[in-house]
Amino acid sequence: MESSMLSGLNEMQQLAVTTTEGPIRVIAGAGSGKTRALTNRYAYLVNALGIEPSNLLCVTFTNKAAQEMKRRVKKLIGGERDTGYISTYHGFCVRVLREDIHHLFYPKNFLILDTEDQKTILREIYEELQLKINDSKFNRILKKIAEMKMDTGYVYQLMNRTDPIEPEKTEDQDRKILLMYLKKQKRIYGLDFDDLMNFTFVLFKEYKTVLEKWQDHLHYIQVDEFQDSSSKQFELIRLLSQKHKNLFVVGDPDQTIYEWRGADPKFIVHFEKWYPDCQTIFLNQNYRSTPEILDIGNSLIRNNKLRVDKAMFTESPSGLKVIHYHGKSEQEEAKWILTQIKHLVKEKGARLSQIAILYRANYLSRFIEQELIHENIEYAMFGGFKFFERKEIKDALAHLRLLAFGDDLSFLRIVNTPKRQIGKKRIQLLREWAEQEGLTLYETLKKHAQHEQFQRTKAQEFVQAIESLKVKKDEVAVSDLLQDVLQATGYEALIREDGDQDRLDNVMELQRSLVQYEASYGEDLSLEYYLQMLTLYTENDREDDKDSVKLMTIHTAKGLEYPYVFLIGMSENILPNERSLRDRKEYALEEERRLAYVAITRAEKELYLTESEGFTGRGQKKYPSRFIFELDEALFRRIGVMDRNLEEEAKEVIRVARKLQTQPEKEAAYDEGSKVRHPVFGTGVIESIDEKKQVYMVYFEAMEVTRPISWGFKGLSKE
DSSP, rough: HHHHHHTTTTHHHHHHOOOSSOEEEEEEEETHHHHHHHHHHIIIIITTTTGGGGEEEEESSHHHHHHHHHHHHHHHOOTTTTTTTTTEEHHHHHHHHHHHGGGGOOOOOOOEHHHHHHHHHHHHHHTTTTTOOHHHHHHHHHHHHHHTTTHHHHHHHHHOOOSOOOOGGGOOHHHHHHHHHHHHHHHHHHEOOHHHHHHHHHHHOOEEEEEEEHHHOOSSEEESSSSOOOOOHHHHHHTTTTOOOEEEEEOOOGGOOOOGOOOOOOHHHHHHHHOOOOEEEEEEEOSSSOHHHHHHHHHHHHTSSSSSOOOOOSSSSOOOOOEEEESHHHHHHHHHHHHHHHHHHHHHHOOOGGEEEEEEGGGGHHHHHHHHTTTTOOEEEEOOOOOSSSSHHHHHHHHHHHHOOHHHHHHHHTTSSSOOOOOHHHHHHHHHHHHHHOOHHHHHHHHHHHSSGGSSOOOOHHHHHHHHHHTTTTTSHHHHHHHHHHHHHHHHHHHHTOOOHHHHHHHHHHHHHHHHHHHHHOOOOOOHHHHHHHHHOOOOOOSSOSEEEEEEEHHHHHTTOOOEEOOOOTTTTTBBHHHHHHHHHHHHHHHHHHHHHHHHEEEEEEEEEEEEEOOOOTTTOBBOOHHHHSSOOEEEESSSSOOOOHHHHHHHHHHHHHHHHHHHOOOSSSTTEEEEEEETTEEEEEEEEETTEEEEEEETTTTTTEEEETTTOOOOOEE
């Protein structure tokens, strides 16, 4: 029985499986067989030691990972055995609460609320208060709810039976909305994802017998992807393991890429601080990559300080040298990548599904997607939409299409985005008039914009914006027209106020692609011709063809592997990402380096690192990433001529950036709740202070928006 749990495992994997008592930390490098060791250890505890699965908690980070582990474990221990305690943190909390939430005066059949449920509750509140649902304000309240739930204080309000929640007693509108939200939650006994963990903490804190019951019950605890644990998750695991102390954590600090949402690598790096008697086991044999790929990854990641050196090695046969390609333009970079893909398929017999193209941010897919379409090569997006299928891109193009063709589809898509009070009833009225008069919907609105039915709307304003742009459409470049229409209709302002940087980046990338298209086509590019060509370009086969090149962000690629990997857009301020470095200073650079490391270690046979000259969407000159310069030059082959002056210029830009990032930390001059004045935005209140990003989150009353204002901005003064 025991031998079957250990067969096919190397010495360190066997040690991880058979070391069962006390706190154990396993540092498992990329491709080291971590999942196999984890599942075999579970089976070893059950089959070889006779531990009941119900006494064994195994925590994973995603439902998908939990289901996969259950499937593997059932094969080893028998399909009829219970594996209910293989779950996510939230899944485990649901089990606890289903059993014991009655102590907090909630029923066991409580509702679990998703994000849409939260929004539905908020919409009800806005209607009751007769507030206009402004998207930016709506998102700000959702953020405030999340901030409130970072602590457990509100749980006591929800479980209090003698002191009811009374929103009507507060004058502050935001506070009133928050209290109404809690009151409505309580009425339906609904818990959102933050509540699941917070209610569990309060339950354990207030009812020691409940905590002791669960501590008694869980003799062994295993945690996968431990490097992604937040402080709250780590505290929960510490509480549960206090009695039996059999805590087994597995992870790789070099693959912590979720710090921005609470993950903290210090818990695995400094595990012995909390567990001085812990044993550490290294799974450092890589079964995935060639020595050449592994050496490149090691060369990069050793520049990080917050890590545990694990000296990864492989016994896989030697392969091709890693290639770094430097192009003179984005188009040149894309064409070179496509040439390599065709070579892999034709000369090496590779299937398209064995090839992955990875990038730091979604907007970077645009230039490579266009080349794939041009070459008629199937591709599939993982974890996102194809560039021209993204909502903001469809919206932007619909504005242009309305100018060019005046069609009903484009009109219906944008007439109420941003909100112009032209809802379903008024649209139906327009349809009836259009049918009677033989006009398009836009022509009908133009004709009747001053009708009493549209007096309390922004119909006239919308028509005026479109008409003024129609006059210009044959006189200005299409790229300028796009910028003008998005500004005139308020669409760009809507995205900016929404605070979604990815959507804004995508719109800027669309404009940049237009500039490039104009440059390649010439001065005579008309709006109509561009839109027609774009439709032909993007209307490719929509079937999910499995044999297709995979495109995805590095975050999406975590845990996946492919024989051939292209890591594209390896430019400074892209990878590492400028916004991350600016926001989180030294915290971010190591995470950006870990992101590059995760991308590199997805490759099995061949790895290509590519970047190119030119300008970013914000008009900044592009330079090769500092991560390229950190690599040992003996470990890769460069293709493409990098001008010596460009290289020196790049190194100087990186040196200056590094100096700025290591400047001593400032202190906030104002406190939370302080009233301040901004020279442009007016009077505001500091809602919160972000010490990592060194910004104040200021709510400006006149604009009804919250903006991040740098500590160092001299224009901010005390009101």
